[in-house]
Amino acid sequence: MPTAIQDDLFTPDVIANPYAYYGRLRDEDPVHWNRGYELWVITRHDDLVWLTRHHELFSSAVFKNDPRPAYPPIDESDLGLYDYVRNYQGDQFIQHDRPEHLEMRRVMHSYFTPKSMEAWRPFVREAVKDLLDEAEKKGSMDVMRDLATPLPVLVIAEMMGVPKAERPYIRQLAEKLLYIGRGEYDRMKPLTEGMRGMIEYVSPLVDKRKVDPGDDFISVLARGEKQGVFTRHQVLVNTSLLLLAGHETTINLLCNGTLAFTRHPDQWELLKEDPAGRAKQATEECLRYDSPVISIQRIATEDVEMRGKVLRKDDRVRWFISSANRDPEAFPNPETFDIFRHPNQHVAFGSGTHHCLGATLARVEGQEVFKALAERFPNLRAETEELEYQPSITFRSLKALPVTWH
């Protein structure tokens, strides 16, 4: 008789290897009711595509529309802080539905078109070169600390016009914001410190751009306030969101992708044969194989039937990119890391109206990093097989990735 599926999503086993746990759910119970957190766990590729493209059935206004308490539970004395979190998160444009979501997204959308992001490629290439020059001098690096973190922080800070000296502070705040996807009982304190810190930090920047706009991204958001699309609090929250989203997920792409190459020397050889020609396809496979984002949540807006089960209005619905991208119905040999995989219709950036705004930027950064690593460090290998992940069900984040190339 098969063993029952345990519902704690934060056990060390599930955090270390989400593919085994969510893969089992995908095979045995693809629309699974998790009793512990009172939420539906959706794990199949076609269900995920269907769900994300039916935004009218699944609200993204999760914090505004979820009547239940925080999960996993938090300390009772932190309930006031949780209200602050709901209010902060609720003002993010990604936490809105149409028609407001479309109006808000349109303010920012033209800044992030594939063509305009492509224009950042030379800047990204130069930044990668500088970081790898530094690493080469040292003779080894922690990919997380020395490459994957500084690169996207540098790029998004440049887009926002954040001075160089202040970038480490942004990263400090961002690390506190990552408690949003975690399970610690006392996580509200660091999380709200990060949120308040971000608001305080970006406030004067927004004031300045409102009277003296430039071509940076904060000016784009400030213009949204002038047009009446955003309130001031929304501008502040969305500036913080883009500072975070603009780097956190890319960090994971760069680390998880590099790790995949060190564990699959045959694929590393193939990339090295033609780094410039193969980096694009290789980056897509990195996005699929060990996706930067594990899962995202919605709230059902009405009763919806999926695979014979009824998701009730207001139920929490969480969709798992990590399992959808390894669904054998969508990908032949899904557990194989194959940089020539084609077609590769992964859902690392989600789908539908909320498809990742920064997808092209993430792709450009991934392509430039994997290409440069293959060209400059042909003998790249991981220094240890003992790696640890952040205890999150939102982000697939390594704590460190030491590598060498001698």
Next chain:
Amino acid sequence: MARKLKVWVDHHSCVGNAMCEAIAAKTFRLNGDRQSEVVDPTANTEAEILEAAENCPVSAIFVEDAETGERLFP
């Protein structure tokens, strides 16, 4: 008189972001799979159609001059 355009959407790439429909509503419409389809390539101006193509986050929209075959986007 405006030139005639040939406009199509690659359904291997289209993720149903629907920005094209928001920008050029008379030309693009989401189908039952929530992917974009061209319903009438003459219904919006050329500028609107090109704006929609440029704003597609996965570059799934292609635009050509229907008579000369000249690629206008991407």
